[in-house]
Amino acid sequence: MKIQLLFFASLRETLGGPRTLELPAGATVAQVRALLAAEGEAPAEALAPARPVRAAVNQVLASGEAVLADGDELAFFPPVTGG
Amino acid sequence: MSVTLPAVPPRVRIQTADFDLGQEVASLRADDGGVGAVVSFLGTVRDRHGAQAGEVSAMELEHYPGMTEKAIEAMIDAAHARFDIRAARVIHRVGPLKPCDQIVLVAVSSAHRGExxxxxxxxxxxxxxxxxxxxxxxxxxxxxxxxxxVADDQALARWGIASANAGLAAEGGR
Incomplete structure (x- = not known):
């Protein structure tokens, strides 16, 4: 299956712009995070388990256990700081 | 002949442009005779973290287009479900801002002030x-x-809503 990946703020600066990702069926948010962390030193640091990272699936906040489906939009970003 | 429908102002606006508090409050009240109270919160850009004035020279606001609007619409729905209010409006600016600029407006109307x-x-x-x-x-x-x-998560906890935005959350985690 294919999903659309997005990053924001500091994670966008480290991981870059939007892209599509080919995944096995049943992949979870946490699995994608681990997959991305394995891409290099900077991604590993930015997505390390000790770092607070939030995720949204189809523009709704999601937990690491959330299971992805074909065509989903998955975004990773740091804690929000608006207001 | 074209029919012009009265423009219903959106409840949520994300924009680079500045806004006018008086205008927004006037449009929120919009001849609603049931309104007896309007409360507005205006957030502005500070030029410091601590005591050092002028420390911050500029600020850039990034957002997640689409999710931002959806999330705030859901918040306004939650506010309507929880409190007896007439109307609510949220405006949040994005893009480059300077100290003293207006950044966010939340305005709510209701029959009485408490709500x-x-x-x-x-x-x-x-x-x-x-x-x-x-x-x-x-x-x-x-x-x-x-x-x-973390103080912002604690502020939300007062309403019985758990948030772990600042800390290590289950969100997007392992």
Missing amino acids: AFQACEFLMDYLKTQAPFWKKETTAEGARWVDAR
């Missing part, structure tokens, strides 16, 4: 921890992303 005060604070507490915005500040040392505050 409007509460709903306004509820919306702001919610927004601080759940709406996808990120601030980047420029100081003499360069630009840096602003850290989320």
Whole structure:
């Protein structure tokens, strides 16, 4: 299956712009995070388990256990700081 | 012949442009005779973290287009479900801002003041921890992303809503 990946703020600066990702069926948010962390030193640091990272699936906040489906939009970003 | 429908102002606006508090409050009240109270919160850009005035020279606001609007619409729905309010409006600016600029407006109307005060604070507490915005500040040392505050999660907890925005959350985690 294919999903659309997005990053924001500091994670966008480290991981870059939007892209599509080919995944096995049943992949979870946490699995994608681990997959991305394995891409290099900077991604590993930015997505390390000790770092607070939030995720949204189809523009709704999601937990690491959330299971992805074909065509989903998955975004990773740091804690929000608006207001 | 074209028919012009009265423009219903959207409840949520994300924009680079500035806004006018008086105009927004007037349009929120919009001849609603049931309104007896309007509470508004105006957030502005500070030029410092601590005591050092002028430390922050610029600020850049990033957001997640689409999710931001959806998240705030859901917050306003939650405010309507929880409090007896007439109307609510949220405007949040994005893009480059300077110290003293207006950044966010939350305005709520209700029959009596209590509900409007509460709903306004509820919306702001919610927004601080759940709406996808990120601030980047420029100081003499360069630009840096602003850290989320645990105090903001605690503020939302007062409403019985758990948030772990600032800390290590289950969100997006392992």
